[in-house]
Amino acid sequence: MSFNVLSNCRAEIRVLIPGAGLGRIVYDVLRAGYEVQGNELEFCMLMASNLALNMYLLQTRLSTNFRLDPERAYELYPYIHTMSHHRSTQDVVRCVSIPDTSAGKGMRLSGTKAEMSMVAGDFIDCYSSPSDAGTFSVVITIFFIDTAPNVLQYLETIYNVLEPNGVWINIGPLAWHFEPDSESTPPRTGGTIELTLEELLSATQKIGFVLETGENLTQKSISMPYMGNNRGLLTYLYHTEFWVARKT
Numbered sequence: 008m009s010f011n012v013l014s015n016c017r018a019e020i021r022v023l024i025p026g027a028g029l030g031r032i033v034y035d036v037l038r039a040g041y042e043v044q045g046n047e048l049e050f051c052m053l054m055a056s057n058l059a060l061n062m063y064l065l066q067t068r069l070s071t072n073f074r075l076d077p078e079r080a081y082e083l084y085p086y087i088h089t090m091s092h093h094r095s096t097q098d099v100v101r102c103v104s105i106p107d108t109s110a111g112k113g114m115r116l117s118g119t120k121a122e123m124s125m126v127a128g129d130f131i132d133c134y135s136s137p138s139d140a141g142t143f144s145v146v147i148t149i150f151f152i153d154t155a156p157n158v159l160q161y162l163e164t165i166y167n168v169l170e171p172n173g174v175w176i177n178i179g180p181l182a183w184h185f186e187p188d189s190e191s192t193p194p195r196t197g198g199t200i201e202l203t204l205e206e207l208l209s210a211t212q213k214i215g216f217v218l219e220t221g222e223n224l225t226q227k228s229i230s231m232p233y234m235g236n237n238r239g240l241l242t243y244l245y246h247t248e249f250w251v252a253r254k255t
């Protein structure tokens with residue numbers, strides 16, 4: 008992630024993370040010293056990321072009775088509701104801490120002076136205007152681009168917000184969220200566009216990106232689970248695609 012950027016220059020580099028979800032990558036990029044803006048559509052995600060990211064800040068503002076302990080995470084038991092795919096009783100009743108690290112402590116240790124913000128709303132609505140053009144050096148999309156009904160609009164929006172020579176980093180599958188299910192879902196008004204990886208990369212280059220090559224940059228497949236139970240007997244594995252593309 009560092010791209011050999013000197014740590015004292017990183018706060019001047021603006022990174023945008025659309026589809027930020029629970030905000031973990033926002034936090035990691037901030038801790039690395041970059042100025043970062045997350046963007047998220049769903050309120051449930053925004054509420055959860057607000058809780059995780061602002062826990063430390065909140066406790067200094069709330070009255071004593073309602074204070075959260077910034078060094079202590081919430082304890083959840085997400086596996087107690089089903090009995091399938093477990094190896095042991097201990098696995099069923101095990102606790103998961105949210106967040107898995109203290110945001111406040113992490114920030115203090117990192118010593119970052121960079122700023123973080125979160126924009127609520129649809130990525131295209133929030134970043135397609137001429138006033139958004141060239142406002143970010145880097146866009147990072149993780150398990151995001153396949154959430155588009157029309158991925159070409161996502162590509163255009165990413166291109167719009169990047170400054171010349173800006174970089175788009177992507178990792179994720181192509182599980183097109185709006186692809187009509189011929190059995191049950193009526194077609195979406197206005198239609199949808201689903202592309203193969205080959206078609207998507209071709210469109211990316213036609214819009215004006217150049218795929219970067221070099222150590223750790225070349226487009227490649229990386230297999231990984233997503234939201235799975237890492238101790239369970241069942242794992243869905245995505246053969247995700249990673250690439251770094253530069254705006255020309």
Ligand SMILES: C[S@@+](CC[C@H](N)C(=O)[O-])C[C@H]1O[C@@H](n2cnc3c(N)ncnc32)[C@H](O)[C@@H]1O
Nearest residue numbers: 026027028047048049052128129130149150154
């Ligand atoms: C599969 S999740 C990935 C979340 C996160 N990037 C991660 O890796 O954990 C996709 C996220 O994109 C958000 N999303 C979907 N469509 C969006 C849109 N048009 N604008 C902004 N966020 C969107 C969803 O609410 C969801 O949080």
